[in-house]
Amino acid sequence: MNKNIILYAAILIFGVVAPFVFPAFKVQLSILCILIILAITWNVQGGEMGYNTFGNILFYGLGMYLCASVQVGMFFPLAEWTEGGGEKTFVHTPAQFFQGFAAGLAVAAIVPAIVAGLIGYSILGLRGHYFAICTLGLGVAAGEISGGIEIIGAGQGFTTPPFPKVGSLEARGEFFYFCSFAVLIFTFLAVKAIYSTRFKLVLNAIRDNEDKAEAMGIQTMKYKIIGWMISAFFCGLAGGIMGGLVGYIDSTDVAFDGREMGVFMVLMAILGGKGTLWGPVIGATVFHIFKEGFWTFFLGWQYVALGVLIVVIVIYFPEGIMGWLREKYPERFGEVVDEADRKAQVELK
């Protein structure tokens, strides 16, 4: 317990100090926070509940569009903003910007959760690969359809409000970094709290054998929907912040980017280790470092590398980093190892 407190304190202090120590990496650190949030939320759905989804990008993109639309729409006509390319005609005062952003984030979190609740009953009745393909279809359909809606910019994209200068202070990077870091801590603590309740056990029961769970008297559908809503809530939050951070929303390249973000979430959670609390965090960090290095040094070949990486991780490393550690040091994970029994098994082989 004591060790854990030191670990958390160290991470917290690093998180607070990081943007000032590494000012050049502020944006990268914010993206890292977003990626960790997405990996954690995917893990609630895919790792703990066993419902492997490609469709959480739906909530991410929805949150992104909603946050930006609310931020603009609260003070200015949305249609004129997108038509004129945004910032040229209308300017947010600092107070308007922050009020709008806060309201936008609230909407971006709540609406995707409601959407997940509404479609959950129909979609979560599917199992296995049908669920995976169905959610893949949802994500792509959302991208294609939002690319045809005029009021949010259609094909030409949507410029989010530019960050205002408060006095002479230019603190855009810091603002978005601390936003995403705060949301990351909120997400992590919330998920950690959830994982210590009966709810997590129910999710695991659904993953291991849904029919048996149902036979034990668990209303699996209710728990599945709640699990998906939790996932959607944090996905939407992450999307809202990411929209402000990127500053420009395009339907298929930024918001509903199934080819990048949608796959990244799955990959990060699997790389770190599905069904663990720390797995997605470690997986996202490792993945982000690898990705940035590769994107910088081998520009153009990044998707080739991504494709190869997916295949290699999925085939040779499906248990992830946490699974590997668990096999290597089982005592650290609270597993009792009977040395005599283990040796006997080894000899049998």
Added chain:
Amino acid sequence: MDFLIFQVPMLTVQAVLDGLLLGILFALIAYGMALQWGVMNIINIAQGDLVILGGYIAYFMYLYGIHPAWGVIVSPIIMYFVGVIIYKLVINKVVDRDLFISILATFGISILFMQLMNFAFGADVVLANSGYGTTMLFDNSVTLPNSKIFSAFISIVFAIGLVIYMKKSKLGRAIRATAQNARAAKILGVDTEKVYAATFGINAALCGVAGALISITFTIHPYMGLPYTIRSFMIVIVAGLGNLPGVAMSGMGLGVFEEFADYILGTEFRIGSVFLLLVLILVYRRFKLSKKREYLK
């Protein structure tokens, strides 16, 4: 209602004919998917990318002055070996594993192929011009490119040929036996590993034929693969595994649906409507099955 299709009733005929001819192509791709799904229990997300790769082979023949219709013969031969190589490198390691693993692994292959094709052939939308001209019907109010009729004819020839091959040949019987019970087939001396490789190769070859035809009739682009995967998946789940007439019918149905969606909703919603239809079909089947206390599995 100011939809064009209601003002010009002849467009309905046009849409139906276009849709049917397009649907036959979809059915050919879906046939390959049903084959590998039934035999190996693998859902191949890279199916559409194999189609596009087959299309680029025909396109390259066109660039070098060979008539692209020959692509219908060359492309499946090349694609067969591509399929076998993919099987040897990746697929044989995921055959017996969790289905999600195979979906994710083929998703990786799909991304890899997309980008490699983007490097090799550029990001332009291309088509191989066959120069077949068009047929005018009903007082010139319905135009029908001959290339579409040609592609539908070739698809039917290949589909029938494959059905006969699967019924009569030794390999065909081995494939069907493996699909029924892989373990029993192994005990009776069928080399299932070889059968799997051949199945994946045949699937890729079918994709090659379909791709060559698509490059003649429509356009190809490195990133256009995923919609073809989704269409074939949809056709297979509507028709059911091993139901060939069903595959042909639902393929043509999907083609007609798409043409009407194109006219009524607008071209920008065409792909979106295909993906939404997939979701709707899955949800419909889920509710239908849940009445019997079953679920899609």
